[in-house]
Amino acid sequence: MPTYQLQNLTVRHLRAPSAPALQTINLTIEQGEQLALIGPSGAGKTTLLATLSLSHKPAEGSFHAFGADPWALGEAARHRLRAQLFLAPQTPPLPPRQRVVTAVLAARLPQWSVWRALVSLFKPDDPQAAWQALSRFNLGDKLYSRVDRLSGGERQRCGLARLLLSPAKALLVDEPLSALDPALSELTLATLREEAAARNATLICSLHQVELALAHFPRIVALRNGRVEFDLPREQVTPQMIAALYQGEQPAVADDTPHEDDAMAVKLGVGACL
Numbered sequence: 537m538p539t540y541q542l543q544n545l546t547v548r549h550l551r552a553p554s555a556p557a558l559q560t561i562n563l564t565i566e567q568g569e570q571l572a573l574i575g576p577s578g579a580g581k582t583t584l585l586a587t588l589s590l591s592h593k594p595a596e597g598s599f600h601a602f603g604a605d606p607w608a609l610g611e612a613a614r615h616r617l618r619a620q621l622f623l624a625p626q627t628p629p630l631p632p633r634q635r636v637v638t639a640v641l642a643a644r645l646p647q648w649s650v651w652r653a654l655v656s657l658f659k660p661d662d663p664q665a666a667w668q669a670l671s672r673f674n675l676g677d678k679l680y681s682r683v684d685r686l687s688g689g690e691r692q693r694c695g696l697a698r699l700l701l702s703p704a705k706a707l708l709v710d711e712p713l714s715a716l717d718p719a720l721s722e723l724t725l726a727t728l729r730e731e732a733a734a735r736n737a738t739l740i741c742s743l744h745q746v747e748l749a750l751a752h753f754p755r756i757v758a759l760r761n762g763r764v765e766f767d768l769p770r771e772q773v774t775p776q777m778i779a780a781l782y783q784g785e786q787p788a789v790a791d792d793t794p795h796e797d798d799a800m801a802v803k804l805g806v807g808a809c810l
């Protein structure tokens with residue numbers, strides 16, 4: 537059974553109902569697949585991830601997660617389905633005064649009784665598991681730091697360590713590298729892919745760094761203006777497709793950087809990682 541089946545899906549934001557953020561999206565994503573979502577700013581990547589995590593109710597079309605239409609289910613059944621999905625937003629909503637250990641272990645809250653959750657606030661339930669998850673992102677030494685004393689990149693990795701502790705079967709990750717240097721970016725993507733493969737979870741990751749998307753993900757789904765521009769194995773994605781996808785976008789580098797040739801111009805135009 538596929539993790540997701542979307543047919544002619546349209547999604548509108550409440551505050552902008554006249555301009556759909558996603559239009560006629562058709563996607564089938566099998567369990568265990570790993571795919572990258574790319575596309576220019578405003579293309580709809582975050583909206584798609586939020587829809588897949590059941591945060592947005594589609595306006596039109598058909599949407600199935602694990603074979604069920606979540607929006608035809610009752611509240612309790614939808615809640616159980618939601619527990620199978622983990623969305624790691626670009627800026628994780630971590631309580632600022634909380635310790636990292638508590639914030640990471642919060643990923644297990646849906647599995648815990650209210651009593652166990654309350655006790656864990658004062659005495660972390662399984663600090664070893666939190667430390668192991670943090671260590672996989674080079675953050676083990678921050679186990680007992682306060683969240684508001686973390687840098688942007690540390691906070692981002694703390695949010696991803698939560699993902700490692702959640703039992704979800706679909707891992708939805710929104711721009712995990714925006715505050716990370718190149719070495720940490722590689723480590724982060726490798727860790728996410730290893731984790732997804734180890735538990736046969738589906739991994740869907742939005743990325744601005746096209747080169748990293750092509751290097752790490754076998755399937756590339758490109759969005760532009762709320763529509764799927766292409767959905768291809770990475771071997772079939774050409775520089776021309778990438779150039780067309782980002783046409784009209786501002787290069788993500790300083791204006792005075794010399795562009796040596798067209799291929800490099802494309803690389804600079806799309807590579808927020810450079």
Ligand SMILES: Nc1ncnc2c1ncn2[C@@H]1O[C@H](COP(=O)(O)OP(=O)(O)OP(=O)(O)O)[C@@H](O)[C@H]1O
Nearest residue numbers: 549550551552557576577578579580581582583584
């Ligand atoms: N809360 C909102 N209310 C109204 N419109 C929204 C809202 N969030 C996003 N939009 C609009 O929906 C469209 C898709 O936005 P979205 O954030 O999904 O794009 P994105 O590809 O993730 O962009 P970025 O790469 O900049 O994060 C844009 O036109 C955006 O302006």
